[in-house]
Amino acid sequence: xxxxxxxxxxxxxxxxxxxxxxxxxxxxxxxxxxxxxxxxxxxxxxxxxxxxxxxxxxxxxxxxxxxxxxxxxxxxxxxxxxxxxxxxxxxxxxxxxxxxxxxxxxxxxxxxxxxxxxxxxxxxxxxxxxxxxxxxxxxxxxxxxxxxxxxxxxxxxxxxxxxxxxxxxxxxxxxxxxxxxxxxxxxxxxxxxxxxxxxxxxxxxxxxxxxxxxxxxxxxxxxxxxxxxxxxxxxxxxxxxxxxxxxxxxxxxxxxxxxxxxx
Amino acid sequence: xxxxxxxxxxxxxxxxxxxxxxxxxxxxxxxxxxxxxxxxxxxxxxxxxxxxxxxxxxxxxxxxxxxxxxxxxxxxxxxxxxxxxxxxxxxxxxxxxxxxxxxxxxxxxxxxxxxxxxxxxxxxxxxxxxxxxxxxxxxxxxxxxxxxxxxxxxxxxxxxxxxxxxxxxxxxxxxxxxxxxxxxxxxxxxxxxxxxxxxxxxxxxxxxxxxxxxxxxxxxxxxxxxxxxxxxxxxxxxxxxxxxxxxxxxxxxxxxxxxxxxxxxxxxxxxxxxxxxxxxxxxxxxxxxx
Numbered sequence: 001x002x003x004x005x006x007x008x009x010x011x012x013x014x015x016x017x018x019x020x021x022x023x024x025x026x027x028x029x030x031x032x033x034x035x036x037x038x039x040x041x042x043x044x045x046x047x048x049x050x051x052x053x054x055x056x057x058x059x060x061x062x063x064x065x066x067x068x069x070x071x072x073x074x075x076x077x078x079x080x081x082x083x084x085x086x087x088x089x090x091x092x093x094x095x096x097x098x099x100x101x102x103x104x105x106x107x108x109x110x111x112x113x114x115x116x117x118x119x120x121x122x123x124x125x126x127x128x129x130x131x132x133x134x135x136x137x138x139x140x141x142x143x144x145x146x147x148x149x150x151x152x153x154x155x156x157x158x159x160x161x162x163x164x165x166x167x168x169x170x171x172x173x174x175x176x177x178x179x180x181x182x183x184x185x186x187x188x189x190x191x192x193x194x195x196x197x198x199x200x201x202x203x204x205x206x207x208x209x210x211x212x213x214x215x216x217x218x219x220x221x222x223x224x225x226x227x228x229x230x231x232x233x234x235x236x237x238x239x240x241x242x243x244x245x246x247x248x249x250x251x252x253x254x255x256x257x258x259x260x261x262x263x
Numbered sequence: 264x265x266x267x268x269x270x271x272x273x274x275x276x277x278x279x280x281x282x283x284x285x286x287x288x289x290x291x292x293x294x295x296x297x298x299x300x301x302x303x304x305x306x307x308x309x310x311x312x313x314x315x316x317x318x319x320x321x322x323x324x325x326x327x328x329x330x331x332x333x334x335x336x337x338x339x340x341x342x343x344x345x346x347x348x349x350x351x352x353x354x355x356x357x358x359x360x361x362x363x364x365x366x367x368x369x370x371x372x373x374x375x376x377x378x379x380x381x382x383x384x385x386x387x388x389x390x391x392x393x394x395x396x397x398x399x400x401x402x403x404x405x406x407x408x409x410x411x412x413x414x415x416x417x418x419x420x421x422x423x424x425x426x427x428x429x430x431x432x433x434x435x436x437x438x439x440x441x442x443x444x445x446x447x448x449x450x451x452x453x454x455x456x457x458x459x460x461x462x463x464x465x466x467x468x469x470x471x472x473x474x475x476x477x478x479x480x481x482x483x484x485x486x487x488x489x490x491x492x493x494x495x496x497x498x499x500x501x502x503x504x505x506x507x508x509x510x511x512x513x514x515x516x517x518x519x520x521x522x523x524x525x526x527x528x529x530x531x532x533x534x535x536x537x538x539x540x541x542x543x544x545x546x547x548x549x550x551x552x553x
Contacts, residue, residue, distance in 0.1 A: 013355065053506055055502045055506060067529060079508055080508065084503075084506045091496065091499035094451055096427035104504075136302070137451070138451075153507070
């Protein structure tokens with residue numbers, strides 16, 4: 001199962017206007033890992049993600065997916081194994097109906113019609129969107145669009161799922177549904193997100209990017225306990241690690257509340 | 264995009280600032296929701312809906328060609344052609360008033376095209392009592408009837424088939440692939456672009472504080488931004504397509520075939536149109552043709 005491994009070595013990217021987006025990034029993500037890439041706006045998260053399936057070409061350094069180094073020649077293989085879910089589902093759903101959109105990838109893989117149908121049905125069932133199959137994308141709600149966007153990628157049977165801000169713009173219920181859905185996937189998963197509570201629930205490992213460089217790479221719970229590190233990277237502890245908001249307020253106002261009261 | 268730029272420009276030059284905001288949003292949103300509504304009619308289950316899209320495209324094509332090919336002074340010869348839209352509306356269960364409203368929308372544009380006919384073409388061709396009717400008025404009326412027929416047929420085609428299937432039919436009938444794909448994408452993203460245009464127009468209105476904003480200057484920059492955003496979106500979509508193995512070719516997933524009912528539909532209607540064209544059943548026209 002070595003093709004589930006994602007490895008970046010000394011990755012460097014400079015945009016044509018001279019902006020240095022990422023500098024000397026190296027990491028290795030192994031089979032079945034669930035990893036969050038977090039950081040402030042402009043830290044280089046999206047740029048990094050776009051390197052993972054060759055949407056952007058590195059200025060220097062290399063990406064390896066399993067045993068394959070990403071080059072122009074290996075792009076089709078890499079794109080088959082790295083499924084990318086974009087932040088805005090409207091960019092992802094470009095076909096006239098849901099079923100055609102989900103079938104788009106498998107058809108490009110050259111599968112026969114019956115296999116395509118099977119894959120489409122399975123992928124839509126996995127995300128609980130079977131009933132949406134004949135709808136046009138502009139008739140879907142935000143949460144539905146997101147799930148269908150994930151199905152379009154699942155239909156290609158990728159080994160690695162890369163998702164840019166999966167929970168952005170979702171209502172709490174749709175967010176919860178999505179988190180539960182993602183938790184059950186056995187793929188190697190890489191997310192970027194500002195939803196650190198989701199990161200805490202889904203990712204055992206976190207990589208923090210700051211000014212285009214890796215500032216921390218380790219267990220999520222440990223990283224989220226490091227207040228100084230989080231503050232330096234313009235991040236905040238997830239709400240679920242901040243304790244009861246009522247008690248916090250009282251602690252600030254009344255110093256004499258006994259210590260054991262706090263969570 | 265052109266339509267929406269037009270709508271936007273139209274709305275931005277609105278003089279009454281208090282109602283401008285509401286009208287802005289209404290016109291753009293209404294245009295989009297009407298388009299969506301037309302698409303929803305295509306979900307029907309009538310026999311007409313069930314026909315292969317190619318048959319309907321072909322019949323509509325023959326209809327439009329025969330209607331357009333009449334001479335410019337033709338009036339009564341065109342009237343029997345109303346049988347086609349009427350039959351389609353009845354058989355497919357489309358709402359006639361909705362269609363009439365849609366057709367009425369294009370009348371001002373047609374009038375604009377033909378408005379000088381009566382001025383330049385003053386040859387009297389017919390008399391009603393003592394009043395002489397010039398060729399210009401007759402050709403203007405003919406133009407209006409033809410526009411109603413052809414636009415009506417096109418709307419009925421989309422309303423019974425759906426824009427997407429019409430595009431696929433175009434492709435399978437030999438229209439260049441690039442053109443069909445272009446139409447498909449236009450249709451997919453017109454809703455997204457309309458939303459974006461609506462939001463940009465609203466943002467501009469809200470910060471104009473009741474005045475007309477910076478007039479054409481701010482409109483130019485707004486349109487420029489929309490263009491850049493469209494460009495950026497096109498790049499995102501292309502990336503998303505490449506990420507799913509796109510190699511420049513679209514693979515058809517839908518399978519449909521031309522059966523006996525499609526053949527009968529095409530042959531009967533085409534024959535009907537051609538017979539109407541060859542043997543002019545018009546009576547009024549016979550006496551006044553030059």
